[in-house]
Amino acid sequence: MSSYRIQQRMDALSAIGRKALIPYIVAGDPTPSVTVPAMHAMVEAGADIIELGMPFSDPFADGPVNQRGAERAIAGGTTLRGVLDTVSEFRQNDQQTPVVLMGYLNPVIAMGETAFCEACGESGVDGLLIVDMPPEEEGSLVQEAKDRGLDLIYLAAPTTTDDRLATIGQATSGYLYYVSLKGITGSSKLDTSEVKERIEHIRQHVSVPICVGFGIRTAEDAAAISSTADGSIVGTVLVSQVESLTNDPAKIPEALQSILKPMREAMDASA
Amino acid sequence: MALTEQELRSLDYEPDTGGHFGDYGGRYVSETLMAALSELDQNYQKLKNDPDFQGEFDADLASFVGRPSPLYHAERWSKAIGGAQIYFKREDLNHTGAHKVNNTIGQALLAKYSGKPRVIAETGAGQHGVASATVAARLGLECVVYMGADDIERQSPNVYRMKLLGAEVVPVESGSRTLKDALNEAMRDWVTNVDDTFYIIGTVAGPAPYPQIVRDFNAVVGREVKWQSKELFGQYPDALVACVGGGSNAIGLFYPFLKDTEVAIYGVEAAGHGLSTRQHAAPLCSGRPGVLHGAKTYLMDNNDGQIAHTHSVSAGLDYPGVGPEHAYLKDIGRASYVGATDEEALHAFHEVSQVEGIIPALETAHALAYTKTLAATMRPDQTVVINMSGRGDKDIFTVAKLEGISLT
Ligand SMILES: Cc1ncc(COP(=O)(O)O)c(C=O)c1O
Numbered sequence: 121m122s123s124y125r126i127q128q129r130m131d132a133l134s135a136i137g138r139k140a141l142i143p144y145i146v147a148g149d150p151t152p153s154v155t156v157p158a159m160h161a162m163v164e165a166g167a168d169i170i171e172l173g174m175p176f177s178d179p180f181a182d183g184p185v186n187q188r189g190a191e192r193a194i195a196g197g198t199t200l201r202g203v204l205d206t207v208s209e210f211r212q213n214d215q216q217t218p219v220v221l222m223g224y225l226n227p228v229i230a231m232g233e234t235a236f237c238e239a240c241g242e243s244g245v246d247g248l249l250i251v252d253m254p255p256e257e258e259g260s261l262v263q264e265a266k267d268r269g270l271d272l273i274y275l276a277a278p279t280t281t282d283d284r285l286a287t288i289g290q291a292t293s294g295y296l297y298y299v300s301l302k303g304i305t306g307s308s309k310l311d312t313s314e315v316k317e318r319i320e321h322i323r324q325h326v327s328v329p330i331c332v333g334f335g336i337r338t339a340e341d342a343a344a345i346s347s348t349a350d351g352s353i354v355g356t357v358l359v360s361q362v363e364s365l366t367n368d369p370a371k372i373p374e375a376l377q378s379i380l381k382p383m384r385e386a387m388d389a390s391a
Numbered sequence: 392m393a394l395t396e397q398e399l400r401s402l403d404y405e406p407d408t409g410g411h412f413g414d415y416g417g418r419y420v421s422e423t424l425m426a427a428l429s430e431l432d433q434n435y436q437k438l439k440n441d442p443d444f445q446g447e448f449d450a451d452l453a454s455f456v457g458r459p460s461p462l463y464h465a466e467r468w469s470k471a472i473g474g475a476q477i478y479f480k481r482e483d484l485n486h487t488g489a490h491k492v493n494n495t496i497g498q499a500l501l502a503k504y505s506g507k508p509r510v511i512a513e514t515g516a517g518q519h520g521v522a523s524a525t526v527a528a529r530l531g532l533e534c535v536v537y538m539g540a541d542d543i544e545r546q547s548p549n550v551y552r553m554k555l556l557g558a559e560v561v562p563v564e565s566g567s568r569t570l571k572d573a574l575n576e577a578m579r580d581w582v583t584n585v586d587d588t589f590y591i592i593g594t595v596a597g598p599a600p601y602p603q604i605v606r607d608f609n610a611v612v613g614r615e616v617k618w619q620s621k622e623l624f625g626q627y628p629d630a631l632v633a634c635v636g637g638g639s640n641a642i643g644l645f646y647p648f649l650k651d652t653e654v655a656i657y658g659v660e661a662a663g664h665g666l667s668t669r670q671h672a673a674p675l676c677s678g679r680p681g682v683l684h685g686a687k688t689y690l691m692d693n694n695d696g697q698i699a700h701t702h703s704v705s706a707g708l709d710y711p712g713v714g715p716e717h718a719y720l721k722d723i724g725r726a727s728y729v730g731a732t733d734e735e736a737l738h739a740f741h742e743v744s745q746v747e748g749i750i751p752a753l754e755t756a757h758a759l760a761y762t763k764t765l766a767a768t769m770r771p772d773q774t775v776v777i778n779m780s781g782r783g784d785k786d787i788f789t790v791a792k793l794e795g796i797s798l799t
Pocket of ligand 1 (some may be wrong): 517
């Protein structure tokens with residue numbers, strides 16, 4: 121059973137005036153053995169929550185970098201069971217850091233919503249972000265997840281209307297993932313002042329914390345976003361880094377740290 | 392799940408407001424696409440009943456496409472088979488050589504009426520890409536076509552055609568480098584450029600409202616068959632047959648007949664090397680329900696839910712999913728879905744070329760292959776109408792190559 125680690129973590133951060141740093145990597149990219157050490161290393165570098173990608177063959181909301189990450193993971197033999205095992209293994213040495221699984225619906229349907237949510241509960245997963253399941257299409261997964269104390273995190277976009285913001289605000293728990301730009305993961309046009317305005321607007325409709333992702337690449341981006349949002353989600357730069365080290369995977373954990381540490385410092389300095 | 396005939400007659404066969412056909416369809420997309428899809432839906436629901444829009448669509452179908460397409464009695468082939476009378480609905484005579492142009496004309500007009508100067512499309516064999524480039528040229532719209540890098544190699548004449556028409560063809564290197572990956576890439580372009588871009592999807596797949604839009608634009612085929620069959624043989628056909636890739640030519644023929652339950656309906660999927668091998672593209676015959684490209688539908692995946700690589704001799708049927716309305720028609724029992732193998736399709740391709748003087752598209756050849764089996768079980772006073780969805784000019788290189796003949 122989840123102990124609502126996400127909410128506890130967000131509350132604890134807010135109490136000390138710190139913003140959440142949320143890295144995203146693809147589970148099993150490029151090989152299964154890298155992921156758990158990488159997760160621990162990211163926590164050590166200041167990650168507050170980890171988003172772990174469940175690889176899918178057709179990730180149409182992601183950019184080419186994340187898609188290649190998923191392709192490497194699938195080629196390396198990572199299955200949905202494998203992703204869940206990774207979380208169990210991570211939990212042997214870390215019971216505190218919340219873990220959110222992010223991915224697409226079809227692999228979940230293939231495993232079965234009930235079996236999947238049970239396994240999530242058992243492995244110590246805290247939240248689910250199913251990219252291609254907007255609130256309008258929620259099926260049995262939602263109840264199964266709630267029954268096991270799993271948070272369901274939904275996306276909001278710059279184009280989301282106020283009506284839908286209200287629906288999404290009702291549906292989401294843990295945090296709301298605000299997609300900071302039109303486009304796919306790894307796009308490069310981040311306008312931090314526009315994001316700031318939108319977040320202030322979204323807060324009128326949504327009571328949970330708001331974390332921002334898609335397009336955060338540098339420590340400056342992370343700090344600027346965190347000055348308004350409750351957290352910064354960093355994905356594509358990390359997956360690119362993994363990609364550059366596929367021939368030398370042992371170096372991956374440290375390389376991820378060297379990206380995250382400056383982000384952590386910049387975020388804390390501007391807090 | 393199969394319904395009674397009474398129930399099948401009383402359904403309205405329209406999706407609900409969320410775009411669901413029964414349990415299938417819907418809008419399984421990232422939040423980033425939701426606004427664009429609801430804008431499209433609103434525009435479409437409005438224009439659907441707008442006399443100016445419909446008038447322009449009908450006029451284009453008449454003067455640019457050459458509609459109505461004939462309903463042709465394949466007399467020699469019917470006699471050779473010795474069963475039902477077989478009629479071809481001649482979509483192969485359309486401008487650009489296939490049914491695809493009915494839909495691209497409609498969607499390009501939607502783009503124009505929605506004030507979008509740029510259109511994008513995905514293509515497998517290149518037929519939908521060519522049809523999109525054609526209408527974009529005619530309406531003066533910028534056109535970008537995404538095409539799997541492998542398909543670009545396999546279908547070079549169509550790539551050149553698109554370029555001649557002024558379109559940009561973008562090779563897609565990700566995934567299996569075929570149609571499904573081109574679709575992913577087109578969706579990505581659309582999310583990023585949604586303000587000025589209209590996505591012309593090529594079949595009845597994808598998120599709502601696309602399956603409904605593409606169906607409605609292709610339904611002109613079935614509507615014509617309704618009056619043509621009355622004129623030619625005094626009643627509706629006993630059976631309809633069409634090949635099913637994503638399912639647009641099939642639904643175009645079937646849809647106007649759905650409530651006429653005395654008309655039997657058969658969709659023919661690509662059974663590739665055989666349904667018992669994993670090398671086919673027949674999700675309705677041997678896949679299972681899941682979610683792909685924004686819709687819940689039957690699809691082909693592995694045990695872990697990863698989308699399978701498919702195989703068919705015809706590039707236009709080589710797709711792991713299928714339009715959600717077909718999934719629904721299968722489950723309620725209104726239509727039957729069967730497979731034809733590469734070999735059966737190739738055999739029908741040659742036979743119809745030689746007996747009727749019509750070289751069919753390889754996609755269509757799958758429908759022909761099943762028609763042969765079906766017609767043989769029927770009486771000579773019965774009729775089968777088959778959607779001759781396209782002509783085979785584009786396929787002569789593929790067929791020649793399979794026979795070890797080089798045409799260059
Ligand atoms: C001639 C022809 N028939 C059929 C198809 C299959 O598409 P659909 O199932 O959408 O009709 C294609 C696709 O390229 C085609 O070119």
